[in-house]
Amino acid sequence: MSTNQFNSTPITPELVKEHGLNEEEYKLVLEIMGREPNINELGIFSVMWSEHCSYKSSKKWLKTLPTTADWVIQGPGENAGVIDIGDGQAAIFKMESHNHPSFIEPYQGAATGVGGIMRDVFTMGARPIANLNALRFGAPEHPKTRHLLSGVVEGIGGYGNCMGVPTIGGETNFHASYNGNILVNAMTVGLADTDNIFYSAAAGIGNPVVYVGSKTGRDGIHGATMASAEFDDDSDEKRPTVQVGDPFTEKLLLEACLELMATDMIVAIQDMGAAGLTSSSFEMASKGGVGVELWLDKVPMREEGMTPYELMLSESQERMLMVLKPGCEEAAKAIFDKWELDFAVIGTLTDTKRMVLKWHGELAGDLPIDPLAEASPEYDRPWEVTPKQDRIDPASLSGKVDHIDALKTLIASPDLASRRWIWEQYDHLVMGNTIVRPGGDAGVVRVSGTNKGIAATTDCTPRYVMADPVEGGKQAVAEAYRNLIATGAKPLAITDNMNFGNPERPRIMGQFVGACQGIADACITLDFPVVSGNVSLYNETNGEGIMPTPAIGGVGVISDLAHHATIGLKAGEGALIMIGAATGELGQSLYLKTIEGREEGAPPPVDLNAEKRAGTLVRELIELGAVKTCHDIADGGLLVTVAEMCMAGNIGADVSLPEQGSEAAWLFGEDQGRYVIATSDPDKVLNAAASANVAAVIVGQIGGDAISIEGDAKVSVSDLRDLNEGWMPSFMADAT
């Protein structure tokens, strides 16, 4: 075959470079092809080997993460992870980033992120039942922050609300390191029957390859390649690479797919996400060990004059690729006709193990499948250990702000202020099963028609990971675990969304390696494996990287919703008990940053064995019905935790001080592995803790309408709430 018989575009070194392939990678392309590729084939190599699709910098380390447990049905490698939640049902979930597009075009970037992750979940046969999102923005004072926050929140709401899936939780951070690279990580949890889960491995030579959903347009071409490079000052010019979402079509696609999945017609199914038709067709063929012939002129097209190159690389949304059983085409098409969606047979499976692209009968490309999908480059990039920082000695605090004033400042700070402004723009009640709404430790939805609940949370404390990637990686997993426990759920598995800077810098690669190690350690000890995930690298602008942000999405199950816990204090509860030990860790704490103006020190270490003991104890107390109110101690420490419980329950509390040691370290230290619970029977809780070898101590009493410290220095709960609720609405009031 001549090298360019079906395309006249000359393959120059510049063109290769524009496609994000370096010299060595291009050499490998020539080796695999045995000739010079044509432009269509070059485009396919470009997206398949982009960092975004190939995980070439990260996969060496991702392989070290624990991915198995008795309840794991499907670990990483499919569209989403699958866990058994009992009674013949499975939870299917994943978190995925849409960082680069959301910075360029916040509404559509965030919206299509939500649409993409929901597709990943319903591709597997699950109805999405909960959405969450983990968001990081630049400093509040940065001129773009309001615009980006406003657009991202509207985009998430615009898509998720229309889909009719409740958005039940998430987290939002502000830090200057995200000024040029915001993070938008969207998570979806779906519910399926364990005997009706769909996978992507194509099978059955001669079976039809079917395209359903929206028509293909020119949007999002090279999106995956864009997401694999740093930004510079001209990033705004990349707007045309951002996809445009249509949640109405996705809602129809969801209903049509679930209707088809209730029949027995599907062999394999895969959504068209990053790298569109290329990625979906190669993955399905590679997993099934078959070949594919695609008739690209049969692809439903939105615009005239589209080329094979554009059709293979478009990231138009709301599309699926399926392999059907032979003879099912008409019956399947009837379902998509009912939902007014395109349905087209665009190819067939072959035994060649090659991807053959046809355009009006002419050959437009011919590539081997496995070498592209499986033999993509894998790099062992050089990395450096992040130097350890010193523990902060409480004696170094200035101590010039009294504790109640510090509480008032913290609770109204961008880090801790209420996120109500955000989550009231999300429909968190649709489907009628939201049992714990946003604003608590984890969101909880009921499994429809049962008294079982699924709890979900997203967590990461980037400033800890920055200071110590290993401890920070552990902490992110431990906090997700703790947030699930605090609702009474048994934590089952996580999805990880690894957001980092440029992996070609050893310092950044060291953060990635360290975080993986910490995550792996925590997953093993806590029996909390990784079942799905996503990596987003090159989150840098002009050489400045983000704080390392391995966002963890955790999922757990509450076996009986009659016994679950919420953070709000309830009348009749007397004592506040702190579960878990504290030595007063102030390194990287919000107190140190906000009150003392110091962003430094070793983050609080995570004792995973103590974490597990404390978690098991708290969950058992909630399951027994002995505890109805629980909140984990996280950002801001003990006093902030108690204040949040008071505000949520509209009841005051008095907090006691330690007999010795730093008061500030006691009240504001961020020691890990801790919870505050409220109970009318403290002896029962203290005895249970003693027999479980878990530290527990009474730290206060509830009552009244103010928060006080040993009887004085009060602030009323309603004043504190005004401070806590006031910051974000007033910050966003002049959003444009």
Next chain:
Amino acid sequence: MKSAVILFPGINRENDAIAALKQATGTQPTLVWHGETELPNVDIIMVPGGFSYGDYLRCGAMAAKSPIMRAVAERASQGVTILGVCNGFQILTEAGLLPGALMRNASLKFICKNTHLKIETTTTRFTNQYGKGDVVDYPVAHHDGNYFADEDTLNRLEGEGRVVLRYCDANGAVDTETNLNGSQRNIAGIINEAGNVLGMMPHPENAIDPLHGGIDGRGLFKSMVEAVS
């Protein structure tokens, strides 16, 4: 007691509606696809919430032209009890079964939260289980719930006792402070002249369960059941 729930493409609270109707009537409602031209013989018809046709063009505008809406209008004229919630309210106004229109919220943002509502009349077939002036708590979840009608229409609605629900605070105060979406005169729900069609933005079907959104919404469904039995 039979009921039906109309399903348009893009509707997403049909199962919430079904749960509430089932709880109140004791029987499973029939789900009717928008492309149908006939309705089963039922006592209650509910047009649920969501984003019919993606809210493209105008909320409810395209659904109002669906084949099934001719049948719904016919039943309305026959006096069948019809409840439209959220997008359902928008569809009923676009179909001309209720006066006025629902515009963008004054904040221009989607709002999902629980809100207090004042029961303005208990003589309707939707509110006979409540006391006059009762304050109930239902969630809202909408982007376009800002009720608008001209002054003459508003005066007529008021004069004929057709304003059924208004946004208020926990004490029943109805003022600009408690007007969550900018609606004229804090209007959250109205009935037609004959009194058999109610359109409302808040979601009583999401207030039927102590674990989910409280149980204040049960009264509205029970009222319909009492009225037609």
